[in-house]
Amino acid sequence: MVRRENIMVPKPRSNFVSVQCKKCGEKTVVFTHTTIDINCKSCGEPVATKTGARAEILGKVMGVLDQ
Numbered sequence: 001m002v003r004r005e006n007i008m009v010p011k012p013r014s015n016f017v018s019v020q021c022k023k024c025g026e027k028t029v030v031f032t033h034t035t036i037d038i039n040c041k042s043c044g045e046p047v048a049t050k051t052g053a054r055a056e057i058l059g060k061v062m063g064v065l066d067q
């Protein structure tokens with residue numbers, strides 16, 4: 001008897017979103033599963049924060065960028 005093991009490799013749907021800073025309006029591309037906090041490159045306002053899974057977007061999401 002042949003045992004066929006179907007090992008599903010989890011593929012998290014990770015992509016990039018364009019986030020607009022609430023403070024200055026600068027757009028920053030944020031990886032949705034970032035493991036670091038992302039700050040606005042212009043004014044330093046946090047635009048995304050790590051949660052351990054999907055990042056919490058703090059700014060305004062302007063669009064999703066597929067890889």
Ligand SMILES: [Zn+2]
Pocket residue numbers: 021022023024025026040041042043044045
């Ligand atoms: Zn900013």
